[in-house]
Amino acid sequence: MKDLKKSGLMAKKGLMLGSFNGREIRLGGQEHVFVEAPTRAGKGVGVVIPNLLDWHGSTVVLDVKHENYEKTAGYRQQELGQQVLLFDPLNNQCKSCRYNPLGYINRSDPIEVIAELQKIGQMLYPEPKDGETFWLDSARSAFMGIGAYIAAHDGQEGREELPFTIGEIYRQITRPNSKRHWHNIINERKGAAAGLSRQCRDAISDFVSSSDNTYSGIRQTLTSRINIWVNPFLDYATSASDFEIQELRERPISLYLGTSPDNIEVVAPLYNLLFQQILDITMRTLPEKGVSDIQVLLLMDEFARLGNALNLANAFSLAAGYGIRLMPVVQSRSQLRHTYGPDKADEIIANCGAELIFGVKEQKIADELSKRLGTYTFEAKSRNRKRWESFESSTSTSDQRRDLMNPDEIKKMHPDNMLLFRAGTPSIKARKLKYYESRKYSQRSEIPAPILPVLSLSEILSSEKGAAIAPPNDMEGGSVREWVERRFYESKASDFMPLEDRLLWLRDNMANTPDSEAERENASTVINDRSKYVAG
Numbered sequence: 037m038k039d040l041k042k043s044g045l046m047a048k049k050g051l052m053l054g055s056f057n058g059r060e061i062r063l064g065g066q067e068h069v070f071v072e073a074p075t076r077a078g079k080g081v082g083v084v085i086p087n088l089l090d091w092h093g094s095t096v097v098l099d100v101k102h103e104n105y106e107k108t109a110g111y112r113q114q115e116l117g118q119q120v121l122l123f124d125p126l127n128n129q130c131k132s133c134r135y136n137p138l139g140y141i142n143r144s145d146p147i148e149v150i151a152e153l154q155k156i157g158q159m160l161y162p163e164p165k166d167g168e169t170f171w172l173d174s175a176r177s178a179f180m181g182i183g184a185y186i187a188a189h190d191g192q193e194g195r196e197e198l199p200f201t202i203g204e205i206y207r208q209i210t211r212p213n214s215k216r217h218w219h220n221i222i223n224e225r226k227g228a229a230a231g232l233s234r235q236c237r238d239a240i241s242d243f244v245s246s247s248d249n250t251y252s253g254i255r256q257t258l259t260s261r262i263n264i265w266v267n268p269f270l271d272y273a274t275s276a277s278d279f280e281i282q283e284l285r286e287r288p289i290s291l292y293l294g295t296s297p298d299n300i301e302v303v304a305p306l307y308n309l310l311f312q313q314i315l316d317i318t319m320r321t322l323p324e325k326g327v328s329d330i331q332v333l334l335l336m337d338e339f340a341r342l343g344n345a346l347n348l349a350n351a352f353s354l355a356a357g358y359g360i361r362l363m364p365v366v367q368s369r370s371q372l373r374h375t376y377g378p379d380k381a382d383e384i385i386a387n388c389g390a391e392l393i394f395g396v397k398e399q400k401i402a403d404e405l406s407k408r409l410g411t412y413t414f415e416a417k418s419r420n421r422k423r424w425e426s427f428e429s430s431t432s433t434s435d436q437r438r439d440l441m442n443p444d445e446i447k448k449m450h451p452d453n454m455l456l457f458r459a460g461t462p463s464i465k466a467r468k469l470k471y472y473e474s475r476k477y478s479q480r481s482e483i484p485a486p487i488l489p490v491l492s493l494s495e496i497l498s499s500e501k502g503a504a505i506a507p508p509n510d511m512e513g514g515s516v517r518e519w520v521e522r523r524f525y526e527s528k529a530s531d532f533m534p535l536e537d538r539l540l541w542l543r544d545n546m547a548n549t550p551d552s553e554a555e556r557e558n559a560s561t562v563i564n565d566r567s568k569y570v571a572g
Contacts, residue, residue, distance in 0.1 A: 067389025124294030181239025
């Protein structure tokens, strides 16, 4: 117990890790915590929910299946008085707050626009662990150029107003005949009087002046990380913001990032970006004592499945000084090494003040942990007796070494136990927490969660006003198919409708689309010419 107190693991406030001899283990200060917990190892009941029922600062937590929201949001709102938000942009019941990743940028300041879009581009398109960087570099440049073009169209001085969102960037880059369109834009908008910054014009010009194959490759790389914005619910949920990131350090806010297990990889680029933006924006200024001394906990369940985020990985060595505590949760450190590479993964773990091991299934990891636990020495006795001296024997002693826990014992560790590593402190076999075994936390978990606001379906359906792109008069082949598919998608029909039914549905509902009569006639011609559409 003295070792625990000496190492700061018996703090009155801090992150809850487990229990030892009936006493709660807490890590105070500003250090991070790494959690390794295979499936069904109790990370939810043992780490995530207990901390959400105890942490008084702001928090952002990845919430698979909304379990954390249901168990902890009521307490955090009613007892702690925090603003509670659930951001779940793929929720088919429209239950989500909104967050626009570009919303904090002052679109009227071209210098800020370029600088911030470059940062966001770096977050969306990180450097590969190895291999060619040309496509990613080009995608970042094109993202910045198209984004700056949209920012300049703010409805001022007679300019068309375009929504400054990633969804609009996606629509602009995937419009039919986009290469010719952007060529025309650059030719028409030369000079400072055109309302586009030089950096914007140069980036778009570099993009469209490449060969057709190169242009197609850059376009494909660019859209690969933002194609989730084709989803109308996600597009609308990211069209405006119901909270500001900088407020996390100014007043306590609880932000739950909802998803379903099958959608984690789908929404990963957006949540990956959001976590990186939280770190980037909150780390621009040091917290002032008495003014912004609220700590922010980023509880990142399924951390490795969010994908490579270099800015996030680098923040483990810096964020603590800015009042931000990180708690990544992974199923296995081998999963983390696969995502970030061995060196960066080990650096992430090394920058955490404590490691919790809830269980191990892989032999390689068990071997590694057994070696870290070390050995102990015991005195072994042996008795020797000569064969011809029946009544005489001698006893000898020797020092023997044994693993504190051999790999097999680690893999078979009791499910109620866990291993705790902390630098400068002997490793500890502690007991996992179970929030429902505590009267205090069980009562807190029973406070009903707030009823979620529902986004207006009519607003979602009308949010694409001005976003639909009219087809060119000479559209052929792939352009035809792309445009018809887009009009179908914007009309919100079922994604599972067969192609034949899609065409019939679109033709029957053509009068309800917000396009001009000429556009409807053009589309009708395309739809009636089935062979041309399918061939496209």
